[in-house]
Amino acid sequence: MLGQWEEEVDEEVMIRCYDERRDRIQMERVEKSCEIGHDDQTLLSTDSLGDPICRIRNSPLFTMLVAEVGNKLVGSIQGSVKPVEYHGKSVRVGYVLGLRVVSRYRRRGIGSILVRKLEEWFVSHNADYAYMATEKDNEASLGLFVGKLSYVVFRNPTILVNPVNPGRSSKLPSDIGIRMLKVKEAESLYRRHVVATTEFFPDDIDRILRNKLSVGTWAAYYKDDNIGSWAMLSVWDSSKVFKLTIKKAPLSYLLLTKVSNLFGKLLSLLGITSLPDLFTPFGFYFLYGVYAEGPLSGKLVRALCEHVHNMSASDDDGARKVVVVEVDGGSNGDDDALSRCIPHWKMLSCEDDMWCIKPLQCEEKMNGFSEFSNMCLRSKPRSSLFVDPRDV
Numbered sequence: 001m002l003g004q005w006e007e008e009v010d011e012e013v014m015i016r017c018y019d020e021r022r023d024r025i026q027m028e029r030v031e032k033s034c035e036i037g038h039d040d041q042t043l044l045s046t047d048s049l050g051d052p053i054c055r056i057r058n059s060p061l062f063t064m065l066v067a068e069v070g071n072k073l074v075g076s077i078q079g080s081v082k083p084v085e086y087h088g089k090s091v092r093v094g095y096v097l098g099l100r101v102v103s104r105y106r107r108r109g110i111g112s113i114l115v116r117k118l119e120e121w122f123v124s125h126n127a128d129y130a131y132m133a134t135e136k137d138n139e140a141s142l143g144l145f146v147g148k149l150s151y152v153v154f155r156n157p158t159i160l161v162n163p164v165n166p167g168r169s170s171k172l173p174s175d176i177g178i179r180m181l182k183v184k185e186a187e188s189l190y191r192r193h194v195v196a197t198t199e200f201f202p203d204d205i206d207r208i209l210r211n212k213l214s215v216g217t218w219a220a221y222y223k224d225d226n227i228g229s230w231a232m233l234s235v236w237d238s239s240k241v242f243k244l245t246i247k248k249a250p251l252s253y254l255l256l257t258k259v260s261n262l263f264g265k266l267l268s269l270l271g272i273t274s275l276p277d278l279f280t281p282f283g284f285y286f287l288y289g290v291y292a293e294g295p296l297s298g299k300l301v302r303a304l305c306e307h308v309h310n311m312s313a314s315d316d317d318g319a320r321k322v323v324v325v326e327v328d329g330g331s332n333g334d335d336d337a338l339s340r341c342i343p344h345w346k347m348l349s350c351e352d353d354m355w356c357i358k359p360l361q362c363e364e365k366m367n368g369f370s371e372f373s374n375m376c377l378r379s380k381p382r383s384s385l386f387v388d389p390r391d392v
């Protein structure tokens with residue numbers, strides 16, 4: 001694919017599909033040169049364990065495009081397509097991720113071309129919408145997607161992060177039972193209770209639950225049958241796909257890490273969670289499909305999270321140093337209540353996530369773009385967000 005953008009860049013740019021054999025090493029360099037900061041002071045580095053397309057490999061349909069100048073890779077983008085429930089309808093959505101342009105080639109239109117080419121690929125695979133996630137302070141990304149390419153911000157999820165204290169298990173309340181569900185049971189509960197209350201529920205939930213990275217689904221209940229409350233969640237092992245490392249952090253964080261390292265054993269004896277070493281590569285368990293029903297279900301969600309913490313704490317390899325959950329931001333009543341029962345450290349969590357969406361081929365269905373924007377805004381209070389672990 002040769003672009004129609006030659007007036008924007010002085011050298012010819014070629015957009016083509018990623019070729020694993022030819023591009024893997026150069027691609028790692030592009031990725032390294034574009035490491036993204038969490039804010040002005042935190043820098044999170046991703047190690048794809050030698051596989052640049054590790055984040056999309058588990059999706060039913062995916063691609064990666066690269067931008068090449070001469071023989072040099074200067075940018076890339078990844079995308080996947082899947083069927084979901086959106087506003088009560090079955091639609092196909094394309095997820096945009098991993099957009100990178102090396103700094104010397106920025107502001108020459110390469111990022112825009114990569115997104116447009118990926119959108120064309122989405123349309124050719126019958127996607128109705130394209131969506132992406134970024135951070136509130138990523139001006140370049142918001143300028144490109146919202147400012148230039150007409151994406152609309154439709155959700156502000158919060159990423160909650162809880163450190164794992166190796167070797168220390170929390171005692172679960174004696175009035176609560178926890179049971180691991182079979183895949184069929186989990187699928188049936190999700191389809192019966194969760195589809196109607198969430199946006200972006202994946203139609204292929206069975207594939208997710210059966211994926212080798214899906215550790216399992218657990219339900220919590222009160223042993224006393226008269227309390228009509230229950231909760232469930234599923235666990236995804238992201239540590240087998242990629243590892244993260246904090247490269248740069250605020251001073252307060254560095255100090256806390258030092259204290260934790262010095263007094264870790266003592267803190268543990270006192271039952272206080274110490275900060276794990278996040279300056280060396282770490283993986284995490286991602287909790288998805290968190291659902292709760294009934295007046296006392298908050299305590300059940302907490303117990304399920306503690307249960308996953310205990311699983312990670314007793315892992316022999318110690319590879320999962322944090323447990324991560326993504327819930328809808330403060331505007332949604334249900335998710336706000338949920339985030340209050342999910343154990344997390346504010347210092348490690350991030351409230352700045354932004355999800356943006358754009359219709360690709362449903363202009364006639366939507367009667368124009370303003371109706372689409374209104375629909376996105378209206379969707380906020382009605383339902384929570386189902387975060388597909390394959391998108392993490």
Ligand SMILES: CC(C)(COP(=O)(O)OP(=O)(O)OC[C@H]1O[C@@H](n2cnc3c(N)ncnc32)[C@H](O)[C@@H]1OP(=O)(O)O)[C@@H](O)C(=O)NCCC(=O)NCCS
Nearest residue numbers: 099100101106107108109110111112134139140141143144
């Ligand atoms: C985001 C990124 C891919 C943009 O690539 P790019 O090739 O520079 O993008 P384009 O040249 O196509 O820019 C298109 C428009 O986006 C906006 N934009 C791009 N960079 C911007 C910046 N730093 N600040 C504000 N707006 C910006 C502008 O509206 C720009 O149009 P203009 O140049 O006519 O003003 C690049 O900055 C990058 O790789 N950043 C690091 C990785 C990253 O944050 N990826 C996004 C993750 S979601």
